[in-house]
Amino acid sequence: MVTFRKFTAFIVLSLCVLFVNAQNVVLITSGSGKNKEEATNTALRSAIEQTFGTFVSSNTEILNDSIIQDEILTISSGNIETYKYISESITKNERYFVTLEVHIAVGKLIEYTKSKGARTELAGSSFAQNIKLDKLYTKNEMKVLENLRSEIRAILPYAFDYEIQVGSPTEFIKNGIEEYRCKAKIIIKKNENVNKINQIFHSTLNAISLSSMDADNYDKMKGHYPIKIDIGHIGTDMSSDYLSEYGASYSYYLRNGKNTLTSYFMNLEEDIIQSALSFKLKDDITEYVIFDGGADKDYDYQLYISGLGQLRYHYSPTIKNRFVNSADWRLESYYLLAIREDGLRCNTYSYEYSVLNPDVTTFCTVNLTLKYSLEELEKVTNIIVEPLFSR
Numbered sequence: 001m002v003t004f005r006k007f008t009a010f011i012v013l014s015l016c017v018l019f020v021n022a023q024n025v026v027l028i029t030s031g032s033g034k035n036k037e038e039a040t041n042t043a044l045r046s047a048i049e050q051t052f053g054t055f056v057s058s059n060t061e062i063l064n065d066s067i068i069q070d071e072i073l074t075i076s077s078g079n080i081e082t083y084k085y086i087s088e089s090i091t092k093n094e095r096y097f098v099t100l101e102v103h104i105a106v107g108k109l110i111e112y113t114k115s116k117g118a119r120t121e122l123a124g125s126s127f128a129q130n131i132k133l134d135k136l137y138t139k140n141e142m143k144v145l146e147n148l149r150s151e152i153r154a155i156l157p158y159a160f161d162y163e164i165q166v167g168s169p170t171e172f173i174k175n176g177i178e179e180y181r182c183k184a185k186i187i188i189k190k191n192e193n194v195n196k197i198n199q200i201f202h203s204t205l206n207a208i209s210l211s212s213m214d215a216d217n218y219d220k221m222k223g224h225y226p227i228k229i230d231i232g233h234i235g236t237d238m239s240s241d242y243l244s245e246y247g248a249s250y251s252y253y254l255r256n257g258k259n260t261l262t263s264y265f266m267n268l269e270e271d272i273i274q275s276a277l278s279f280k281l282k283d284d285i286t287e288y289v290i291f292d293g294g295a296d297k298d299y300d301y302q303l304y305i306s307g308l309g310q311l312r313y314h315y316s317p318t319i320k321n322r323f324v325n326s327a328d329w330r331l332e333s334y335y336l337l338a339i340r341e342d343g344l345r346c347n348t349y350s351y352e353y354s355v356l357n358p359d360v361t362t363f364c365t366v367n368l369t370l371k372y373s374l375e376e377l378e379k380v381t382n383i384i385v386e387p388l389f390s391r
Contacts, residue, residue, distance in 0.1 A: 025104045145204075215228075226255050280387075291303060
């Protein structure tokens with residue numbers, strides 16, 4: 001079992017404003033650091049900076065003062081009324097991550113800023129603030145999602161373990177040349193680090209998601225519902241509308257448009273698949289990096305994967321003569337991510353997010369065929385598969 005070791009990216013999840021009441025704001029922010037205190041201060045600083053920029057107009061660069069930066073974060077300053085931990089974790093390399101619910105007193109933040117010599121006031125009318133808030137929600141939602149992708153990408157290289165099953169050689173003669181072919185199945189299994197991805201993925205989407213009631217209010221304000229992300233089992237009928245009939249395991253309402261969110265989840269899907277295919281095969285002759293991705297029309301692609309996007313992979317040029325025919329990618333469970341627009345039936349979905357299925361350990365299998373000459377075959381006593389990089 002491989003443990004998660006190299007998770008050092010500096011991640012700050014941008015805020016999700018839950019509500020603003022009079023001059024009080026409740027925010028969800030996250031941060032990371034070398035210890036819990038540093039991670040907590042990063043999250044608090046994000047909350048203050050975002051609140052300051054949205055609600056307070058000022059003629060000073062007060063937040064650039066390092067002393068004030070430290071003082072403004074304290075409970076005693078009155079700017080932060082209280083905060084509580086929603087989640088906290090520490091990686092194997094002792095990198096701390098926290099997610100907070102932060103209560104900010106906008107009125108006290110204005111008073112504090114004035115006490116430091118700045119001319120400041122609450123920015124804009126109530127109506128204008130609501131418009132600015134909506135723009136802020138939408139913009140920061142994507143910041144949260146992009147930071148989530150960075151966080152997941154840091155874990156993915158450590159998320160899969162590999163096994164290989166190789167059949168007995170079969171004699172094959174082509175154009176008078178004798179060779180021996182072996183059918184091989186590479187089994188790509190999820191390890192304990194996928195549980196971490198699952199937790200991060202769902203807790204983050206849950207934090208930024210609108211509630212069902214908020215989604216109804218969004219419809220009244222905007223004239224359409226926010227995009228709904230459904231995730232869950234679809235049974236064996238392979239129908240994306242199974243989720244509508246039986247209910248998704250998870251549902252999230254997001255503010256960004258369908259095209260933006262489809263592009264995002266397509267990129268994350270490619271991250272997952274690229275990581276799963278990042279393995280090499282080793283025998284007694286040499287080792288082989290099997291798959292390269294690409295979109296070059298000059299390549300003859302041996303592996304196609306259809307999800308939110310069309311992913312194409314070809315055998316690496318240096319070892320293409322070791323493999324015969326195309327490879328076959330097969331998922332081991334039917335677990336769907338569907339992107340729904342304004343309550344309509346779904347035509348945008350991906351099965352590749354079955355990596356998030358908590359009920360199975362095998363993500364997928366790759367079937368391919370190896371070929372050897374008789375002289376080569378006499379040298380081969382063992383064939384194994386390993387990750388591309390050292391863990």
